[in-house]
Amino acid sequence: MEGRSLEKPARIRTLADLAKLAGVNTATVSRALADSPLVKTDTKARIQALAQEHGFRPNQMAKRLRTQRTGVVGVVVPLGHEKRQHLSDPFFMAMLGHLADALTENGYDIMLSRVIPNTPDWLEAVIGSGMLDGVLLIGQSDQFEAIERAAAHYRPLVAWGSHWPEQAHCSVGTDNFAGGRMAGDRLVAGGARRVAFLGEVRTPEISQRHAGLCAALQSAGLAAPLQFDVHLASDVMEQEISAHIAKVGDAIDGIFAASDVIAMTTLRVLADRGVAVPGQIRVIGYDDIPLAAQTVPRLTTVRQDIATGAKAMVEALFARIGGEDAASVQMTPVLVGRDSA
Incomplete structure (x- = not known):
């Protein structure tokens, strides 16, 4: 059949092959594919067009060996x-x-x-x-x-x-101490007088949040918060929070949770027990993850951007x-x- 061939151009595998096709040396091809200003604009465009036409992709491993970067x-x-x-x-x-x-x-x-x-x-x-x-x-x-x-x-x-x-x-x-203090001040301003902190204090971030809460309560002349360990693993969190709430009964009227996930789980536990939030217990989280605005009631929290x-x-x-x-x-x-x- 006469006319234009429908065969695809042969695939080029190496820089040397592309250089031979373009009539230049391999260094020029390498610079052109890297969009170097050292190569004339028309030469660069011709080499890049040939590379695209023949399906050439630079060897990324070789490039990484040359640059000593893995990407x-x-x-x-x-x-x-x-x-x-x-x-x-x-x-x-x-x-x-x-x-x-x-x-x-x-x-x-x-x-x-x-x-x-x-x-x-x-x-x-x-x-x-x-x-x-x-x-x-x-x-x-x-x-x-x-x-x-x-x-x-x-x-x-x-x-x-x-x-x-x-x-x-x-x-x-974020300044976790300042965030903890903000949470404490909010609870106190809302009328909370006996506060619990839910979260382990073995990590730097959570220990600073706890310390900020303690400072806020001390400044208000209130007792230090009760502190209850709550694991961040979802398979045990709800049971642990439920056990802590059952232990303190109605002896607390405010909760500062070390994270929004702990706070959201606390809201569910309180709802299951028929405890009104914020009427009976006020709850504040930390992080302001997107889900915090979707809870019922919507969660007051400390935002980390x-x-x-x-x-x-x-x-x-x-x-x-x-x-x-x-x-x-x-x-x-x-x-x-x-x-x-």
């Missing part, structure tokens, strides 16, 4: 304090979504790890794998010392969490990957007043 960032969730907590936790999902958007928009792939620390050098094993350009930690858990040791020799490491004086590692988070925090984490990581310094960031929390307190 991958590790997003690690350490769970030393709560081994049964899941990545499906709404806070983790919200933070992970914002981190993934910021990283992929800048051309990076993500390696996600849920880590149960079982040796002191677990973080050194992650960063020493050679697979990552940097590491983002969603939370410090009870692994502050392990993070400090790693940060002493590994710069591209940024953690979501609390900041302490003389801290070596770069962290991004997760989107801004995730952006700050990625910016700090990129600066450190590039050899620059990046200081820790401590954001100001905001009390979000709704219906539960």
Whole structure:
């Protein structure tokens, strides 16, 4: 049959093949595909068009060997304090979504790890794998010392969490003490006089929230809050909260929960027991995850700006990957007043 051939152009596999077809050397092809200004505009356009026509894709592994970059960032969730907590936790999902958007928009792939620390050098094993350009930690858990040791020799490491004086590692988070104090002041202003805190205090963030609540109650001349451990694992949380509520009966009139997930579960437990919120007990959470505005009653909480925090984490990581310094960031929390307190 006469006329134009319908056969597809032969697929080109190497830079050398593309250079031969274009009539230039391999260095020019490499620069053209990288959109280098060192190559004339018309030459660059011709080489890029030939690459597209012949289905040529640069070898990413070879490129990474040349640049000593993997193009991958590790997003690690350490769970030393709560081994049964899941990545499906709404806070983790919200933070992970914002981190993934910021990283992929800048051309990076993500390696996600849920880590149960079982040796002191677990973080050194992650960063020493050679697979990552940097590491983002969603939370410090009870692994502050392990993070400090790693940060002493590994710069591209940024953690979501609390900041302490003389801290070596770069962290991004809110002023948890201030947030706890805001919650305490709100409860007191609403008439609460006997307050309980629901949450373990073994992690830096939650211990600071508890300390802020204690300061608010002390300033108001009230007794220190009752403190009850509540695990963040969904399979035991409701039972633990129910047991604590049954133990204190009507001896409390205010609850500050260490997280929105704990607070939302508390609302359900109180509803099942016929306890009116906020009429009998006022409830405040922490985080302001999207679901907090959907509860009945709508949850009063302390907002951590997760989107801004995730952006700050990625910016700090990129600066450190590039050899620059990046200081820790401590954001100001905001009390979000709704219906539960």
